[in-house]
Amino acid sequence: MWKLNPNDKNAEDYFQKLVLPKLKKMFNLDGTIKSTYHKQRSTKTPFDGTNLSNKLTLDVVEELIVSRPKKISYLNKEILKNIFNPTTNIHDYLAKVNQIEKKEKQIEKERKKGNNPAGLTTNEKNIVDRYRKEIEAINVIFDYDSVINSSTGIGYDLAKLLNINTCTYCNRIYTLTVTKNNKEVGIRPQFDHWLPRSKYPLLSLSYYNLIPSCYLCNSSLKGGVDFTLRKNIHPYIIKNAGFRFCFNVDDLDKWDFNLSIVVNDDYKRSFQNKVKETLKIFAINEISNAHSFFELRDIMDKFPDYDSTYVEELFDVMKAIRPSKEDIYRCIFGTALLPCDHLNRPFSKMTYDILDQLELLENLNLLRHRKKRKIVVFTP
Ligand SMILES: [Zn+2]
Known part of the structure; x- marks a missing residue:
């Protein structure tokens, strides 16, 4: 219960055999991001004009996906710093964006009521637009729903690789991986994003951030609670349950x-x-x-x-x-x-x-x- 054994060979296999084939199309042969990349049936090029396309290479993506929990937490901060290049520290910058987004929602609410509040300032609008463009580009690469959760995703392969029979958090419910008619349909554990996707989009596909667990622990009990390394125990870091x-x-x-x-x-x-x-x-x-x-x-x-x-x-x-x-x-x-x-x-x-x-x-x-x-x- 709680404790999972780190397995760097599994993490590497997960990246090379399962994730890489899904991501390759977005990168040039030298490992840089293809700024002309667009999804099928779309002409939109999400990486074009982003800082992400200059700062993130396939090597860095690999590091984010295979590294241990403390390292990915550090890498996440450093990469965001590189992308947004804030004048203050990255936490203050993200807090500022959050504040502007809250203000934006409030303005919208007032408008729906028929009031006429002042809109965002040009500076605020620029900050939030730039932030969203970069995050959108991040979400195209680290797209959990399409890479792992979709019917063509690698969720079942990852579950088999992890090979954990019961929920890591409760040790109460079996989380076996069983496929139906030899197809990737059946039952498998859910993967809890130990550090939440909403706040750490760069870690959405990280091996050590995906904790095999039951639906009840992941969705009903943890739900939207944000874990942090300072406040919570991480199954891959502890020596025993404590x-x-x-x-x-x-x-x-x-x-x-x-x-x-x-x-x-x-x-x-x-x-x-x-x-x-x-x-x-x-x-x-x-x-x-x-x-x-x-x-x-x-x-x-x-x-x-x-x-x-x-x-x-x-x-x-x-x-x-x-x-x-x-x-x-x-x-x-x-x-x-x-x-x-x-x-x-x-x-x-x-x-x-x-x-x-x-x-x-x-x-x-x-x-x-x-x-x-x-x-x-x-x-x-
Ligand atoms: Zn559970």
Whole structure:
């Protein structure tokens, strides 16, 4: 859950084999942008007269698509600086554009009401026109909808390349890639733009900015929330999820358990805050609790009075037919044991954390993957 392993070879394959064939037509052989390029059935040349066409080469596009999260964030800023060449810093420039666009909307609103407000000044109009022309040109190259999402896009190929079985954010829903009649139609994960497309159009196709996730996490829960590297955890940057699930018992007789989330306190405070902030956005605590009566109950029923004897005996019996502990664990709990495999099956992290709290992992010597952590068991 949360953590994805960076894979630079995959990122390079993604660019060379999937993205490049879609973008090649917009570039000259020397890698510069073709200023005469136009879409089929259109005479409009979107790159003509833009700064983008002088500043962006195919090499830079490749860097934007294959580089790691911190680097693409830096590259994005530098390229925008180069394109817009603002007299102040790029943040102030973009804030100014935003302010003018808000003013423009307000003017429009007033006009619809029948009022006659003053329009934008010539300077404001020039700023916003130039900004839109460059952004439009950026959107022609980094066109997520056409390159990835359309029926002729590479969405299914990217999903297969990433090969992540469950949602990175919730580890609750399968995100398998299945095609129908051998065509690129069927089911696949959605790709969350970790840094939003609306604010980072240059990163719309970046491998490390496309997080495989379920529809509910991507659209219903994250929606329009803007992530930043300062405030949120990035699945490709973290060493581990930074939190664990714990069960609490309210009333044992009525089978009243609930789940809570504990953020690991042996990390820097700033990291803990990022973890908390990100968990809140995906409602991990609330949603996990909604599953208490299902998955948590399945686990707890195997531990009468918190005793792991029954499961330990099951392990012993199964040793004869299943050689590895990972296989036995999977057969008994239906989830993956190793933290590096947790995204292979739904609820793997939750199950692992609860079994850790019940001291089963320690009793069966299943903790070789990480150092032991002292877990407090809550009892009524
Ligand atoms: Zn999800």
